Amino acid sequence: MQLTDLTIHQLHDLLRAGKTSSQEVTQAFLDRIADTDEHVNAFITVCPQEALQQAEAADARLKAGDAAPLTGIPLALKDIFVTEGLRTTCASQILNNFVPPYDGTAVAKLKEQGAVILGKLNMDEFAMGSSNENSSFGPVRNPWNKDCVPGGSSGGSAACVAARQAVATLGTDTGGSIRQPASHCGVVGLKPTYGRVSRYGVIAYASSLDQVGPVTRDVEDCAMLLGAVAGYDPADSTSVDVPVPDYLATLKDGVKGLKVGLPKEYFIEGLDPDVKKAVEKAVDILRELGAEPVEVSLPHTDYAVACYYLIATAEASSNLARYDGVRYGQRVDQEQGLIDMYRQSRAAGFGPEVKRRIMLGTYALSSGYYDAYYLKAQKVRTLIRQDFLDAFNQVDVILTPVAPTPAFEIGEKTANPLQMYLSDIFTIPVNLAGTCGMSLPCGMSQKGLPIGLQLIGRPFGEETLLRTAYAFEQAGDWHQQQAPL
Amino acid sequence: MLSKYEVVIGLEVHAQLTTNTKIFCNCSTTFGNEPNSQTCPVCLGLPGALPVLNKKVVEYAVRTGLATECSIAPRSLFARKNYFYPDLPKGYQISQFELPICEHGRLEIDTKDGKKTIGITRIHMEEDAGKLLHDSDAGSRVDLNRACTPLMEIVSEPDMSSADEAIAYLKKLHQIIVYLGVCDGNLEEGSFRCDANVSIRPWGQKELGTRAELKNINSFRFIKQAIDYEVERQADILEEGGRVVQETRLFDTDSGTSRSMRSKEEAHDYRYFPDPDLVPLLVSEEWIEQARLELPELPEAKIERFVKEYDIPHYDAEVLAAERTNADYYDALVKLHGNGKLCSNWVMGEVQRALNENGLKISDCPVTPQLLAGMLKRIDDNTISGKIAKKVFDAMWKSGKDSDTIIEEQGLKQVTDLSAIEPLVDEVIAANPGQVAEYRGGKEKLMGFFVGQIMKASKGKANPATLNELLKKKLAGE
Numbered sequence: 001m002q003l004t005d006l007t008i009h010q011l012h013d014l015l016r017a018g019k020t021s022s023q024e025v026t027q028a029f030l031d032r033i034a035d036t037d038e039h040v041n042a043f044i045t046v047c048p049q050e051a052l053q054q055a056e057a058a059d060a061r062l063k064a065g066d067a068a069p070l071t072g073i074p075l076a077l078k079d080i081f082v083t084e085g086l087r088t089t090c091a092s093q094i095l096n097n098f099v100p101p102y103d104g105t106a107v108a109k110l111k112e113q114g115a116v117i118l119g120k121l122n123m124d125e126f127a128m129g130s131s132n133e134n135s136s137f138g139p140v141r142n143p144w145n146k147d148c149v150p151g152g153s154s155g156g157s158a159a160c161v162a163a164r165q166a167v168a169t170l171g172t173d174t175g176g177s178i179r180q181p182a183s184h185c186g187v188v189g190l191k192p193t194y195g196r197v198s199r200y201g202v203i204a205y206a207s208s209l210d211q212v213g214p215v216t217r218d219v220e221d222c223a224m225l226l227g228a229v230a231g232y233d234p235a236d237s238t239s240v241d242v243p244v245p246d247y248l249a250t251l252k253d254g255v256k257g258l259k260v261g262l263p264k265e266y267f268i269e270g271l272d273p274d275v276k277k278a279v280e281k282a283v284d285i286l287r288e289l290g291a292e293p294v295e296v297s298l299p300h301t302d303y304a305v306a307c308y309y310l311i312a313t314a315e316a317s318s319n320l321a322r323y324d325g326v327r328y329g330q331r332v333d334q335e336q337g338l339i340d341m342y343r344q345s346r347a348a349g350f351g352p353e354v355k356r357r358i359m360l361g362t363y364a365l366s367s368g369y370y371d372a373y374y375l376k377a378q379k380v381r382t383l384i385r386q387d388f389l390d391a392f393n394q395v396d397v398i399l400t401p402v403a404p405t406p407a408f409e410i411g412e413k414t415a416n417p418l419q420m421y422l423s424d425i426f427t428i429p430v431n432l433a434g435t436c437g438m439s440l441p442c443g444m445s446q447k448g449l450p451i452g453l454q455l456i457g458r459p460f461g462e463e464t465l466l467r468t469a470y471a472f473e474q475a476g477d478w479h480q481q482q483a484p485l
Numbered sequence: 486m487l488s489k490y491e492v493v494i495g496l497e498v499h500a501q502l503t504t505n506t507k508i509f510c511n512c513s514t515t516f517g518n519e520p521n522s523q524t525c526p527v528c529l530g531l532p533g534a535l536p537v538l539n540k541k542v543v544e545y546a547v548r549t550g551l552a553t554e555c556s557i558a559p560r561s562l563f564a565r566k567n568y569f570y571p572d573l574p575k576g577y578q579i580s581q582f583e584l585p586i587c588e589h590g591r592l593e594i595d596t597k598d599g600k601k602t603i604g605i606t607r608i609h610m611e612e613d614a615g616k617l618l619h620d621s622d623a624g625s626r627v628d629l630n631r632a633c634t635p636l637m638e639i640v641s642e643p644d645m646s647s648a649d650e651a652i653a654y655l656k657k658l659h660q661i662i663v664y665l666g667v668c669d670g671n672l673e674e675g676s677f678r679c680d681a682n683v684s685i686r687p688w689g690q691k692e693l694g695t696r697a698e699l700k701n702i703n704s705f706r707f708i709k710q711a712i713d714y715e716v717e718r719q720a721d722i723l724e725e726g727g728r729v730v731q732e733t734r735l736f737d738t739d740s741g742t743s744r745s746m747r748s749k750e751e752a753h754d755y756r757y758f759p760d761p762d763l764v765p766l767l768v769s770e771e772w773i774e775q776a777r778l779e780l781p782e783l784p785e786a787k788i789e790r791f792v793k794e795y796d797i798p799h800y801d802a803e804v805l806a807a808e809r810t811n812a813d814y815y816d817a818l819v820k821l822h823g824n825g826k827l828c829s830n831w832v833m834g835e836v837q838r839a840l841n842e843n844g845l846k847i848s849d850c851p852v853t854p855q856l857l858a859g860m861l862k863r864i865d866d867n868t869i870s871g872k873i874a875k876k877v878f879d880a881m882w883k884s885g886k887d888s889d890t891i892i893e894e895q896g897l898k899q900v901t902d903l904s905a906i907e908p909l910v911d912e913v914i915a916a917n918p919g920q921v922a923e924y925r926g927g928k929e930k931l932m933g934f935f936v937g938q939i940m941k942a943s944k945g946k947a948n949p950a951t952l953n954e955l956l957k958k959k960l961a962g963e
Contacts, residue, residue, distance in 0.1 A: 081533075237762060365567070
């Protein structure tokens, strides 16, 4: 067993016992990154010097007996989190030289605990994508099969954990961007309830949908990392003042009597047979553990993808207006006046998918179209949320596949954006409903690619999610499988 | 020619609120500091930064809404107004669009034909943009100190029918928001800016004419000029058989004319939508009632009260109530002294004169209402005359001492004792036999001459009433 194979809770115990040091662990991960990242391309920026300094400080804290759960634990961050003094690109050329003067709230919380930040992770540009092929720093490769995508947009966050380049990572999830790559890379990823984790210092894609969450090796780590970043933040008006429970306290309470909803709209034709089999097996396991599967209906599921691509792009078109060449991006100098400067700088700085979504969102908000698109989408969103609230009157958690297929091949869907958008069909409704969902490994495809199981909980019901996930995980050994890298 | 047309004017006022910090962050709103020294990730629009609403701004807007009889929305929304400009760091301005905080208010103005009610369509809150500094050598630079400072936009109904009415409305609105303490009203610094929508139509025509919007005019005088010019311009077009086009025009104060800035076709599509970074603003009924209770007395009510309670002329009351600090001073003074008219004479007279001479505001007046009331009591009890009082007032202004101390120190106490005045009267009568003869011959105007001489001899301290009585007797030869 190597240091890089361990989980947060395992390393925490070793560090506390003085059996290893944060510097030793950090160096092991830095070495692992150096050895493997040319194959994975999970990192946009690695910061060895800063990481080792943080490790040294963590060791001092450990020695002083003042250790928090994450003290000395090497983590990495999706390059969407602004980090003081550390370049933050959002995988876009328009921010390729942006060094933020401040830390966001989630990052500040990790630093307060004394966590070590190894670097910044690759992603789809501005979190727009489902395959991590939309990065201006090149695609990330799936550690299970280098010809396959890791999923997106937090592809770097998931691949990094699967490749054991960091103990755990933070990602963001707007329409499945944590859960879908976690599923494709065989790791655990959780999208908390909207408002559970502060968005302050997270570069906005779609503000009403974006949420920060952990990507980890197992469910216990997931509970620990969520507990570290969750909580009300006065700097984020949309964060909610609900107390953060001790997720570890109820983790092992089991699933006896738990009602698990199976939405009939999610078990449809076109679902990959391996995925279907793995998810059905998961239902059996939970039943054996004492849970009670119940069929439920989420009748507006069909409209979710269309609804999402109007709301998310509308918000994005406005959120990305600040990248205009005045302060960000390479200002094109040969311009003919102000408007042309905007046009050329933005044309040069943004990639094709980002441009596509800005145009779509601009259109949806345009005078004369607003009611038909944006407003209608908001109404549909309300219905989708109601679907979930109704279902949670009958069940405690909802169980679905994360994605219709396991990881697909690099280049397979790039020519057809609509096909690509459908890979988030099971994850998008959760963001629209504003509730929480997680992905955890539940099997392998015949081609040896991981398959994820999605659990969806009530708003602020992360405890139930984690408890269910933990029971399922401990009944098998999917979380112990390692990518052959 | 102008009399053929009815003029229709609606006004949009942007008032900068006097909160200490900006509308969505904690940066200071102080004017005139080093460029970009009052900024943070939020008002710089840095990636990842989020706005948090300053509650004080809501309080100020609600106060203004209540003072103009608006209904206050229990739930209102912030929206993004999207457009590109280098002084707008986020590429959108956070404003209110649907569901503003206040709607359906009104304001009464005085016109030459009597009172008139001007409707207020809405009042909403928004953030200001930064400022561009143009430097021919170094190009243009952006100062974001002003970015994110709180503004209140007050939109009127098109209820005004002349530049004079527009000015009356603006002055009234200006007075109210300054009274409320929500805006400093400084036009030169841009704390109170006005856009005017002007159109004309033949008398009797129901539908409105095509309007032009006159942008950002920063003095009452220029607003009048700009409106008058615009009315004439549109009338000329109609007279020549032309059509007015809908456009935004910029008034040039040097030439007294305006030029087109952009036409309707070039108008922005702002793509307003609710800002997902801010939750709907909920204002409770109790909170509104509390704000209503805390509203200060407004000018109208104050004038009425001054006339009724203090028994002063309407003119005095209007002058005193024009500014809240003046009115407060006067109010405090009357409460201490009691004689409304004497107090208003002093505040409008000596106090105002001394303030003007020293370039001070009444809030900085060294003679407090307490000091002044103390002195006025000495006039009442005949310790000093009104004339000596001016001397005492100047001494209080300079030294800050109270009137009794000054009267004592400078020996200014009025002489009422007959035995002290009589020798002076005798002396003056003896020294001026010619004038005495003329007086006795019927030239009674000379009375003033004798009073003056005796006063001079008494160094102004002789009680005028006592003196007059005695002098008359002596001159009559009694």
